[in-house]
Amino acid sequence: MSIKNEVKRNYGPALKLAIISMILCGLVFPLAVTGFAQVLLRDQANGSVAHLSGNNGRAVGSYLIAQNFSQPFFFHSRNVTLSASGVDPDITVEDALFQTQRISLVTNITQSELYSLVSQNVERTLRVFGDPYVNVVRMNLALIQAYQSIYQKLDPALFSQ
Amino acid sequence: MIQPGDFLTLLLILSTAIILGRLLAPHITSVFTSAPSRIDRVLSPIENRIYRLLDVDPTRGMGWREYFLSAMIVNIFQMSLAFTIFVFQNILPLNPQGFPGLNLDLAFMQVISFATNTNLQHYNGEGCTNPPNCYPVSSMLGLSYLSQMTAVQFLQFTSAATGLCVAVAMVRGFISRSQNLGNFYTDFVRSLTRLFFPLCFVAALIFVGLGVPQTIGGYQTVQTVEGTTQTILVGPVASLVSIMQIGTNGGGYYGANSAYPFQNPNPASDIFQILLMLLIPTSLCFVFGQLLGKRREARPIIIGAYALFAIDLLLAFIPRYALGQGIEVRFGGFFSTLWTVVTTAVTTGSVNASLAGMHPLVILSAFMGMLIQSTPGGKGVGLMYMVMYIIITVFIVGLMSGRTPEYLGMKINARDVKIVMVAFLIHPIIILIPTVLAYATGAASAIGVSTSSTGFTRIFYEFTSAASNSGSDFLGTAGNTPFFNISTALVMLIGRFAPIGLLLALAGSMINRKRSTEIGLRTDSITFTIVLVGSILLLVVLTFFPFLALGPVLEFFQKRVNGF
Structure with missing residues (x-):
């Protein structure tokens, strides 16, 4: 058969296959995943939103995305221009422990209490893979949760809204 | 030099990839030999309905030229559809951020990029140029949810399926007593219904479980702990990540690709993505032997591919790796280096760290993967x-x-x-x-x-x-x-x-x-x-x-x- 005939014979089915595959791959598949995810894993599916003082407080960002912390009584994020994503939410354990000195000075929380709070919030996948690290958003929310009255005084705006 | 603990991790990941690839091989083989299977009861009626809609005879074999032509024509139509979506995303639905349509030359380049399984990206999917606040979202180069789904994910599926089909068609030519290279439409439909959709669906839900978002509800704006305004850039990410890795496509939802925490939240998701990239290319080495009916002939392919891969790894792990610039804390030097080698060895091209911060030997290793193209190479x-x-x-x-x-x-x-x-x-x-x-x-x-x-x-x-x-x-x-x-x-x-x-x-x-x-x-x-x-x-x-x-x-x- 000539090339011309082969093209003639195939362009109809090809166009229909292109449309069908677009509907299946581009709409049915992602929307089906969205449906299941929204029912089964609502929290993660919507961006792991972080709330102040448990789930009742206001939304303050995402556990997975870095935000600016500049006050001396908070753990500071890594300078995010150093990271590939620009929103690296994590710091090394050494960095977190180092920062306890400054936080302790400003808040009068003892450094050993801060040390134990850091060690409670160390993340390590499957306990074997990769170096341990600390999530700054989670760390600061744990700090506020544990020392509510201190942080209420330091930053009165925190619990308003 | 690689540390002993990391070396064990590496061995564990690679052997898992080979074992999973070997386990998946009989299934892939059965997809293309149309061997009877238990899932026929569910899938055959759907597939037959598609064949009737297409008006094709699924059993009619094609010569090499017709097989190639039909693959090309389907691809051209698919690219045209995706091109339309990119250019007109501003007036199409599912664009809650109001991104403008892409320029013609950018849209042209991007549809070819996705349809050829390359996934070079000259746009910035999430449309944010001012991290970490991303408020207001201002980039001209963002993609709407519709573009991410019906242009990017769509072509990621079809280019993976096309690559798989033509590879199998080629193998059929080498099988003794075969009369033709098979039917492209049948191969294409079956590879989607029996391989890519089920695998990607499970993988996507696992990704959501690990923290990857999956929503079409629009970006969220919050006041951070210290009171600045921040936009949280969520979208249908998990479904895209599943096919971008399984299909060795590599184009990410976000500009920073799998360095962005929503696309790759932790070492567990990182290892899972590495395994998914390696899965089908590894499996195909075994499928080759099974289709031929000469399993021993798969040996030089799998051993050769992994030997070359080992050389790439050796090269990349000569320099000392550390948590340097352009590297995410949760991955550190080891996982960033490993990813860079794997992603080029299977020509996926996703990244979990910035290449600019990489040692020249790591870059050289990445070059080797892309220049050889079969270590074990793309889908x-x-x-x-x-x-x-x-x-x-x-x-x-x-x-x-x-x-x-x-x-x-x-x-x-x-x-x-x-x-x-x-x-x-x-x-x-x-x-x-x-x-x-x-x-x-x-x-x-x-x-x-x-x-x-x-x-x-x-x-x-x-x-x-x-x-x-x-x-x-x-x-x-x-x-x-x-x-x-x-x-x-x-x-x-x-x-x-x-x-x-x-x-x-x-x-x-x-x-x-x-x-x-x-x-x-x-x-x-x-x-x-x-x-x-x-x-x-x-x-x-x-x-x-x-x-x-x-x-x-x-x-x-x-x-x-x-x-x-």
Whole structure:
């Protein structure tokens, strides 16, 4: 058969296959995943939103995305221009422990209490893979949760809204 | 040097990939041999309905030319549909951020990029240029949810399926007593319904469980703990990540790809993505032997591919890795280096760290993966290239030993050797000429890329990535100029479809070829595997050495003198 005939014979089915595959791959598949995810894993599916003082407080960002912390009584994020994503939410354990000195000075929380709070919030996948690290958003929310009255005084705006 | 604990992690990941690949192989084989299966009861009625809609006979076999033509025509229609979505995303639904439509040259380049399984990205999917606040979202180069789904994810599925189908069609040419290369429509539909949809669905939900968002509800704006306004850039990410890794596509939802925490939240998701990238390319090595009915013939392919992969790894892990600039804390130096090698070895091209911060030897290792293209290479095409290398090696060995070259009992004639040589030479031609042109026309200096070894590496990398349909890149949105959009688009098109067409033509000519029963050169032996690996290294290094010397090699020596 000539090339011309082969093209003639195939362009109809090809166009229909292109449309069908677009509907299946581009709409049915992602929307089906969205449906299941929204029912089964609502929290993660919507961006792991972080709330102040448990789930009742206001939304303050995402556990997975870095935000600016500049006050001396908070753990500071890594300078995010150093990271590939620009929103690296994590710091090394050494960095977190180092920062306890400054936080302790400003808040009068003892450094050993801060040390134990850091060690409670160390993340390590499957306990074997990769170096341990600390999530700054989670760390600061744990700090506020544990020392509510201190942080209420330091930053009165925190619990308003 | 690699630390002992990390070395164990590496071994664990690679052996898991090989075991999973081996376990998946019989299923992939059954998809393409139409062997009866328990899932027929559910899937056959759906597939038959699609065949009726298409008005095709699913059992009608095609010659190589019709198989190739139908794949091409389907691809052209798919690209046209996606192009329309990109250009008109501003007036189409599911665009809660109100992103404008893409420029014509960018849209042209992007549909080719996704349809050729390359996934070079000159846009910025989430449309944020001011992290971490991303408020207001202001980029002109963002994609709407509809574009991410019906243009990006759509083409990621179809390019993966196309690559797989043409690879299987090529293998069919080598099967004794086969009459044709199969039916493209049947192969395409079955690879989606029986392989990609089920695998990706499970993987996507696992990703959501690990923290990857999946919603079409729009970005969220919050007041942070300290009271600044921040936009949380969520979307249908998990479904995209599943196919971008399983399909060795590599194009991310976000500009920073799998370095962005929503696309890759933790080491667990990182390891899972590495496994998914390796899964099907590894599996296909075994599928090759199963389809042929000669399982031993899969040995040089799987061993050869992983031996070359091991050389890449060795090279990349010579320098000391650490948590440096451009690396995410949760991955550290080890996982960032490992990812860079894996993603280029299977020509996926996703990244989990910035390439700019990588040691020149890691970059050199990445180049090796993309220049060889079968370590084990991208979905389907990696296998095709390996067969190409085998025929070249058989020919060289034949010359050296003075015997007629044979593969699988078939005599390899002059026309076969010409075809594979042309297929091999396309790669250097479409990498080296555009690299030179980028400098000669001033296109490189126009975007601020210098002629230093670092600058040269970036341009050389861009075209290597385009030609090998890998897609990791050094230029990013800086490459969004007419010169780079159009040149990379052409390179990707030729790099994808020319070798596919040639190798299908080769397979077509194998049908009904006489097979001798006497044993000639054994191609399933360890000796042959060693010669194969040696020839591949020799061919690739000889071809590209001058360019590698001007890029990463020179950079390595300069930094050795001036300090890293």
